[in-house]
Amino acid sequence: MNNDLPEFAEENDTESFEELNHSGYTSLVYLYFSDKEAGQQLAAALALHHHEVRSFEDAEELQSAIIVRAPQALVIDIDSATGRTARSKIRNRVISSFPVIYISSVDDFSQRLAAVREGAEGYLLKPLDVEALSAKIDEKIAKNEVLAYRILVVDDDEMLAAYFEAILSSAGMHVKSINDPSEILDALKKFKPELLLTDWNMPVCSGLEMAQIIRQNNRYLDIPIVFLSSEIQKKMTAIETGADDFLSKPVDPEKLISTIASRAERYRHLRKQR
Numbered sequence: 283m284n285n286d287l288p289e290f291a292e293e294n295d296t297e298s299f300e301e302l303n304h305s306g307y308t309s310l311v312y313l314y315f316s317d318k319e320a321g322q323q324l325a326a327a328l329a330l331h332h333h334e335v336r337s338f339e340d341a342e343e344l345q346s347a348i349i350v351r352a353p354q355a356l357v358i359d360i361d362s363a364t365g366r367t368a369r370s371k372i373r374n375r376v377i378s379s380f381p382v383i384y385i386s387s388v389d390d391f392s393q394r395l396a397a398v399r400e401g402a403e404g405y406l407l408k409p410l411d412v413e414a415l416s417a418k419i420d421e422k423i424a425k426n427e428v429l430a431y432r433i434l435v436v437d438d439d440e441m442l443a444a445y446f447e448a449i450l451s452s453a454g455m456h457v458k459s460i461n462d463p464s465e466i467l468d469a470l471k472k473f474k475p476e477l478l479l480t481d482w483n484m485p486v487c488s489g490l491e492m493a494q495i496i497r498q499n500n501r502y503l504d505i506p507i508v509f510l511s512s513e514i515q516k517k518m519t520a521i522e523t524g525a526d527d528f529l530s531k532p533v534d535p536e537k538l539i540s541t542i543a544s545r546a547e548r549y550r551h552l553r554k555q556r
Contacts (some may be wrong), residue, residue, distance in 0.1 A: 312353040316362035331416040341368040352452040362522035379420035379454025431546035434475035482511035
């Protein structure tokens with residue numbers, strides 16, 4: 283057996299990941315291991331600790347999967363050349379809501395310092411202690427749950443609303459969507475969002491009219507409002523009437539995530555200063 287394999291199970295005792303893929307998981311974890319056998323063994327072990335696990339051996343495939351559905355944690359074996367490639371790509375990721383944990387056989391100051399500077403939230407050594415890894419994943423996920431932004435999406439197009447909700451949820455945000463702007467006041471009271479993402483053109487009332495209704499209430503004077511529209515000429519009107527940002531349709535998912543995250547973070551920071 284490869285000496286770099288995590289030492290947590292005998293090969294013959296390892297169940298297939300498919301056999302362990304049952305209900306009752308508490309988190310979604312992505313693994314990036316160049317050694318397929320080691321990745322499969324770790325996936326099986328983490329599944330026994332109630333983690334849903336997806337394994338990757340290609341950095342491009344991993345990046346695409348993160349955009350579609352971000353994990354709650356990512357574990358990377360950084361010892362191989364392909365592991366270093368994945369490490370480099372993840373370092374510049376736009377979706378940064380999930381913790382990254384490095385696995386390595388190298389234990390020195392320079393490597394650990396590089397990991398800290400790259401934003402890794404864990405650095406575990408081989409042979410791997412799966413109990414410690416699972417505990418670290420649970421700890422970081424619990425911390426991130428507290429930090430997730432609350433985003434309210436308003437769009438009369440149900441498919442678009444669901445699309446925006448999926449993108450923002452994949453980045454770790456708590457998202458609620460409504461399709462009828464007349465429900466906005468009730469949604470604000472119950473959901474207490476930290477940012478409102480709204481379409482410009484809607485029946486019943488426009489996004490602009492809805493924003494003006496919201497601003498009538500002193501409680502919501504400073505809540506960030508980001509407009510969506512395919513009509514770029516509406517941008518100045520939106521900004522002049524109190525919008526915090528304006529995104530043109532079709533919206534690039536990474537642009538959407540970065541804009542919403544930065545606006546929501548600014549709002550949260552200002553509220554803490556009061």
